Amino acid sequence: MTQHFDTIDLDTVRADTLGVLNRNHLNSAGAALMPIPVLAAVIGHLRRESEIGGYEAAAEATDRLATIHASIATLVGASAKEIAITENATVAWQRAFQSMSFAPGDRILTSRAEFAANYIVFLQAAARSGVLVEVVPDDEFGALDPNALARMIDDKVRLIAITWLPTNGGLINPAAAVGSIARANGIPYLLDGCQAVGQMTVDVETLGCDMFTATGRKFLRAPRGTGFLYMRQDMLDRTEPAMLDLFGAEVDRSGHYRMRTDARRFETWETNYSTRLGLGAAVDYALAIGIDAIQARCGVLARRLRDGLSGIGSVRLRDTGEQHSTIVSFSVEHVEASIVMQRLTRAGINVSVSPPASTPLDAAARKLPPVVRASPHYYNTIGEIDALVQAIEVI
Numbered sequence: 001m002t003q004h005f006d007t008i009d010l011d012t013v014r015a016d017t018l019g020v021l022n023r024n025h026l027n028s029a030g031a032a033l034m035p036i037p038v039l040a041a042v043i044g045h046l047r048r049e050s051e052i053g054g055y056e057a058a059a060e061a062t063d064r065l066a067t068i069h070a071s072i073a074t075l076v077g078a079s080a081k082e083i084a085i086t087e088n089a090t091v092a093w094q095r096a097f098q099s100m101s102f103a104p105g106d107r108i109l110t111s112r113a114e115f116a117a118n119y120i121v122f123l124q125a126a127a128r129s130g131v132l133v134e135v136v137p138d139d140e141f142g143a144l145d146p147n148a149l150a151r152m153i154d155d156k157v158r159l160i161a162i163t164w165l166p167t168n169g170g171l172i173n174p175a176a177a178v179g180s181i182a183r184a185n186g187i188p189y190l191l192d193g194c195q196a197v198g199q200m201t202v203d204v205e206t207l208g209c210d211m212f213t214a215t216g217r218k219f220l221r222a223p224r225g226t227g228f229l230y231m232r233q234d235m236l237d238r239t240e241p242a243m244l245d246l247f248g249a250e251v252d253r254s255g256h257y258r259m260r261t262d263a264r265r266f267e268t269w270e271t272n273y274s275t276r277l278g279l280g281a282a283v284d285y286a287l288a289i290g291i292d293a294i295q296a297r298c299g300v301l302a303r304r305l306r307d308g309l310s311g312i313g314s315v316r317l318r319d320t321g322e323q324h325s326t327i328v329s330f331s332v333e334h335v336e337a338s339i340v341m342q343r344l345t346r347a348g349i350n351v352s353v354s355p356p357a358s359t360p361l362d363a364a365a366r367k368l369p370p371v372v373r374a375s376p377h378y379y380n381t382i383g384e385i386d387a388l389v390q391a392i393e394v395i
């Protein structure tokens with residue numbers, strides 16, 4: 001552990017991070033602080049667009065633009081042809097989901113931790129096509145129970161779609177165990193990995209997922225309004241996006257449209273080149289630091305935060321599961337989450353509030369009020385963690 005810990009040069013990464021001078025930023029699950037190379041990539045490209053023209057700036061950046069899909073592929077253990085860049089994770093997820101069709105009586109199996117946007121789309125699919133949406137029960141610790149999932153499988157299950165790390169706490173769902181069940185039964189598996197990418201090792205082979213979606217702005221430290229979709233090649237070969245344009249397809253001489261063979265058929269011709277370059281810079285930055293080192297340091301910081309908070313009598317940790325990510329959610333007795341957040345903001349500490357609406361199934365099952373969410377990242381110091389704990393003690 002110590003060895004990994006030492007591999008991150010904290011002075012360097014903090015010198016690269018303008019925000020650490022202004023705030024104790026413990027809101028990386030909302031949007032992490034971008035490092036200077038990301039900022040430079042975005043602003044530099046925007047400047048070139050204004051100086052020489054948008055098409056011309058893109059032409060000038062051709063080489064850099066061409067490496068981004070490969071960088072993302074390296075990050076998640078895929079091949080570049082299996083990656084599409086999108087404007088956020090929601091769009092990536094919806095492009096994947098909307099490319100599937102369902103008949104009355106088909107079943108979709110999901111997790112209690114499911115992100116609200118995904119669940120809303122399931123309900124929409126249920127209303128439109130009569131698909132049945134069923135939630136896989138949790139184990140005694142509050143993580144999805146793979147044995148329960150295995151018992152639910154039959155030939156009507158058309159999709160398993162779960163959230164790996166929920167937005168509202170430190171739970172890590174057993175995504176790889178779900179993957180082996182999906183694979184053993186030949187069922188497509190769509191994994192929402194938004195909160196995992198950038199804080200822990202992601203390998204789509206180990207996970208066994210056919211589709212994986214993530215955002216840029218969270219632990220990856222990319223600009224807001226960026227995300228990506230991974231789709232396994234054999235899934236791609238039998239999948240057509242619900243929405244195609246002249247980038248995803250072309251009209252051949254016989255008047256038929258022909259799709260690209262790679263995952264970029266899920267992209268559109270027009271895109272934000274500056275944020276896309278920022279996303280690429282963020283991925284390269286994370287890879288240069290090393291995901292193992294990032295994961296180890298996040299573990300150290302999150303454990304310290306959990307230990308500190310659990311030593312305060314009026315604090316109730318809200319995380320479920322046996323293993324935890326660097327997202328720590330909690331309540332303070334008799335103080336509403338929004339008031340806690342307000343007081344922390346006044347002390348220069350950034351956290352956020354997870355409302356029940358962001359994870360409706362879990363919030364209903366656990367009767368959750370809005371909870372405070374603190375999410376440190378590797379660039380935070382032990383001192384910043386302790387400052388949060390002290391501020392909560394005062395509250």
Ligand SMILES: *Cc1c(COP(=O)(O)O)cnc(C)c1O
Nearest residue numbers: 088089090115166167192194215
């Ligand atoms: C943030 C989040 C999303 C949505 O990501 P966007 O990039 O905002 O679309 C989806 N799922 C989970 C679990 C999230 O935490």
